[in-house]
Amino acid sequence: xxxxxxxxxxxxxxxxxxVKPDRSGVVTEGVQHSMNPFxxxxxxxxxxLKEKKLATEVVAFSLGGPKSAEVxxxxxAKGADKAIHVQVSDDExxxxxxxxxxxxxxxxxxxxxxxxxxxGKQAIxxxxxxxxxxxxxxxDWPQALYASKxxxxxxxxxxxxxxxDGGLDTIKVKVPFVLSADLRLNEPRYATLPNIMKAxxxxxxxxxxxxxxxxxxxxxxxxxxxxxxVRKAGGFVEDVSALVAKLKEKGFVxx
Amino acid sequence: xxxxxxxxxxxxxxxxxxxxxxNEGFAKVMQSDLLAFENFLGKDGVQKDDISNHITDxxxxxxxxxxxxxxxxxxxxxxxxxxxxxxxxxxxxxxGGNTGLVGGSIPVHDEVVLSMNKINKQFSFDDTxxxxxxxxGFILEELDNKLAKLGYMMPFDLGAKxxxxxxxxxxxxxxxxxxxxxxxxxxxxxxxxxxxxxxxxSVLHLGSSIRKDNTSLHTPHLFLGSEGQLGxxxxxxxxxxxxxxxxxxxxxGVESFKKCCEVLKLAKSSLSEVISSFEFLDADIMECLxxxxxxxxxxxxxxxxxxxxxxxxxxxxxxxxxxSAFLDECLSKNLILDGVLAGSSADAANMWKLRESAxxxxxxxxxxxxxxxxxxxxxxxxLTNVMKARCGDLAKRxxxxxxxxxxxxxxxxxxxxxxxxxxxxxxxxxxxxxxxHGGSISAEHGIGQLKLPYSNLGKxxxxxxxxxxxxxxxxxxxxxxxxxxx
Numbered sequence: 001x002x003x004x005x006x007x008x009x010x011x012x013x014x015x016x017x018x019v020k021p022d023r024s025g026v027v028t029e030g031v032q033h034s035m036n037p038f039x040x041x042x043x044x045x046x047x048x049l050k051e052k053k054l055a056t057e058v059v060a061f062s063l064g065g066p067k068s069a070e071v072x073x074x075x076x077a078k079g080a081d082k083a084i085h086v087q088v089s090d091d092e093x094x095x096x097x098x099x100x101x102x103x104x105x106x107x108x109x110x111x112x113x114x115x116x117x118x119x120g121k122q123a124i125x126x127x128x129x130x131x132x133x134x135x136x137x138x139x140d141w142p143q144a145l146y147a148s149k150x151x152x153x154x155x156x157x158x159x160x161x162x163x164x165d166g167g168l169d170t171i172k173v174k175v176p177f178v179l180s181a182d183l184r185l186n187e188p189r190y191a192t193l194p195n196i197m198k199a200x201x202x203x204x205x206x207x208x209x210x211x212x213x214x215x216x217x218x219x220x221x222x223x224x225x226x227x228x229x230v231r232k233a234g235g236f237v238e239d240v241s242a243l244v245a246k247l248k249e250k251g252f253v254x255x
Numbered sequence: 256x257x258x259x260x261x262x263x264x265x266x267x268x269x270x271x272x273x274x275x276x277x278n279e280g281f282a283k284v285m286q287s288d289l290l291a292f293e294n295f296l297g298k299d300g301v302q303k304d305d306i307s308n309h310i311t312d313x314x315x316x317x318x319x320x321x322x323x324x325x326x327x328x329x330x331x332x333x334x335x336x337x338x339x340x341x342x343x344x345x346x347x348x349x350x351g352g353n354t355g356l357v358g359g360s361i362p363v364h365d366e367v368v369l370s371m372n373k374i375n376k377q378f379s380f381d382d383t384x385x386x387x388x389x390x391x392g393f394i395l396e397e398l399d400n401k402l403a404k405l406g407y408m409m410p411f412d413l414g415a416k417x418x419x420x421x422x423x424x425x426x427x428x429x430x431x432x433x434x435x436x437x438x439x440x441x442x443x444x445x446x447x448x449x450x451x452x453x454x455x456x457s458v459l460h461l462g463s464s465i466r467k468d469n470t471s472l473h474t475p476h477l478f479l480g481s482e483g484q485l486g487x488x489x490x491x492x493x494x495x496x497x498x499x500x501x502x503x504x505x506x507x508g509v510e511s512f513k514k515c516c517e518v519l520k521l522a523k524s525s526l527s528e529v530i531s532s533f534e535f536l537d538a539d540i541m542e543c544l545x546x547x548x549x550x551x552x553x554x555x556x557x558x559x560x561x562x563x564x565x566x567x568x569x570x571x572x573x574x575x576x577x578x579s580a581f582l583d584e585c586l587s588k589n590l591i592l593d594g595v596l597a598g599s600s601a602d603a604a605n606m607w608k609l610r611e612s613a614x615x616x617x618x619x620x621x622x623x624x625x626x627x628x629x630x631x632x633x634x635x636x637x638l639t640n641v642m643k644a645r646c647g648d649l650a651k652r653x654x655x656x657x658x659x660x661x662x663x664x665x666x667x668x669x670x671x672x673x674x675x676x677x678x679x680x681x682x683x684x685x686x687x688x689x690x691x692h693g694g695s696i697s698a699e700h701g702i703g704q705l706k707l708p709y710s711n712l713g714k715x716x717x718x719x720x721x722x723x724x725x726x727x728x729x730x731x732x733x734x735x736x737x738x739x740x741x
Binding site: 014030031032034035037190191193194 | 500501555
């Protein structure tokens with residue numbers, strides 16, 4: 001089984017997000033970036049399957065600006081065999097939608113003949129959660145979304161457990177398939193220095209988006225990005241009767 | 256200095272075997288004195304009940320017997336109290352966040368506690384020169400948060416930052432994990448407002464609020480690390496540093512202590528201006544973290560030593576390039592066995608959690624003898640080996656972590672419970688060994704009560720005498736923070 005894993009470069013989860021003064025988006029320059037945490041989990045699962053000899057090759061994929069190469073190097077250090085960077089400008093990268101990513105993944109899958117595509121269940125920057133289902137639709141493959149456990153399913157199938165409200169949903173999907181990884185699927189490993197060094201020698205292929213012929217014209221327009229309203233400071237009251245009076249005044253308790 | 260404050264109680268330990276007897280020259284606090292205090296401060300400035308937080312230190316090792324806590328709100332009120340106490344020979348202990356580790360900020364007998372908690376109004380910051388001027392009762396983290404909005408931060412970081420106060424930080428010359436980069440507080444202190452415990456309660460404005468002023472003895476610096484012996488600090492003027500925009504962390508596994516030193520040397524030269532921490536952990540503390548707190552090492556194989564190195568800078572690309580080149584060289588020169596470079600803030604947090612949880616991990620063994628000594632690097636780890644051999648089976652564990660970049664080791668010796676036989680093997684041997692090898696018996700925690708019996712070690716009697724003379728000039732009646740340090 002040859003697995004393609006999507007890894008996205010996103011603003012690190014610990015960074016305090018600031019909105020640009022013109023409200024056109026959030027500030028991404030000069031802030032720490034890292035691999036989307038759910039993509040890390042998807043990658044870890046693919047690498048584990050390879051270690052268990054259930055997969056033969058793991059290829060990391062990223063669609064993004066020049067710096068996306070960094071997360072691909074990290075993916076190679078964490079066990080991917082090869083990497084594919086589909087290049088767009090930083091400007092274009094900021095306007096990409098799930099549909100564009102799925103279309104690009106579709107092209108790569110068709111060119112290089114993969115048996116599975118593993119993705120994070122969502123990217124922590126846009127929270128769309130759309131890429132995996134759109135891709136499954138485009139490829140006409142079965143989908144296993146929000147996976148929390150992946151096992152061999154017998155006769156060309158994989159058994160996937162999904163966490164759902166109040167329980168677990170276990171499904172069997174026929175290979176080839178699309179999978180999205182949930183938080184509890186595994187704990188990603190660290191990139192060790194010897195592996196970071198080795199990763200420098202692993203192949204990283206660059207493909208300009210135009211070579212794939214994917215149209216990345218935006219389908220939506222961002223009208224405005226705003227910060228959440230600032231919570232107003234509370235006040236102190238002297239005693240219980242003052243509290244009750246305030247609550248009555250505000251209409252929270254009946255007079 | 257500890258980076259976290261575990262909320263646990265340890266059994267009372269009497270390292271300083273005998274507590275000094277009460278000095279009967281001091282007056283006992285009478286009803287008339289309490290009335291006088293209320294007169295200066297108002298009723299809400301005098302607390303007589305529920306004061307156990309103020310007379311016990313957070314480690315639970317030391318407990319005093321004070322009966323009253325005073326909360327002045329201004330320099331003038333501090334002056335009124337000190338003048339009154341000096342004239343009436345009432346002993347006073349100044350107190351900030353009470354996060355010290357040597358019993359320096361709590362009463363020994365019945366000293367009046369002078370809390371700085373309410374002196375926390377005035378704050379100003381010049382965001383061009385980076386000069387901060389603020390009241391002494393501000394909590395370190397509050398200051399850090401205020402400065403963060405202006406693109407700056409405090410030049411030191413402590414585990415106690417959520418409780419400790421800037422006045423106390425100055426009075427104890429707090430160290431912490433950024434010292435290797437920004438230097439000690441001596442590099443940052445510009446001026447102080449202090450109140451002397453003399454009969455006038457003299458208010459002095461020492462130093463200045465500008466970066467360069469070479470016109471007098473550098474008097475504010477006398478108060479750095481003075482442990483509340485000379486006067487009460489009510490306002491601090493110091494420099495802050497620009498907040499780094501890029502922070503990178505890596506954990507390295509090293510085979511021998513000698514190679515740790517080589518890695519340090521290389522880090523200093525190749526990471527130079529961006530290096531901000533160089534922390535050290537041995538295999539025994541890693542094992543302790545695993546068995547006591549279930550914290551697993553980030554390196555896949557256990558190595559005799561681990562190093563946590565951090566850079567702070569203004570440009571991620573530049574810092575990463577330096578870090579990568581440094582790590583490449585470590586590997587190609589065979590200085591390290593293994594290593595992990597944090598790829599995200601989550602990775603970095605896991606690495607720091609190991610270092611920061613070390614003080615908590617050792618307490619879970621039952622009883623812990625903590626040490627805070629500094630040594631020349633050639634003797635840094637030799638101390639651990641010497642103590643391991645000396646303590647033998649009496650010790651449950653002998654573990655070491657610390658700020659290798661500053662030559663500061665936190666050697667911890669644990670036992671299931673307090674053990675006098677072990678204490679006799681350790682003291683004063685350990686402190687004498689440290690001094691004989693050119694080290695200091697207290698690198699950053701100070702002397703306070705804990706190390707008073709050993710305060711002569713490594714200091715010439717002339718220096719001790721000079722300190723006593725100085726104390727007499729500032730505190731002619733000797734009422735401020737008695738039974739400690741000097």
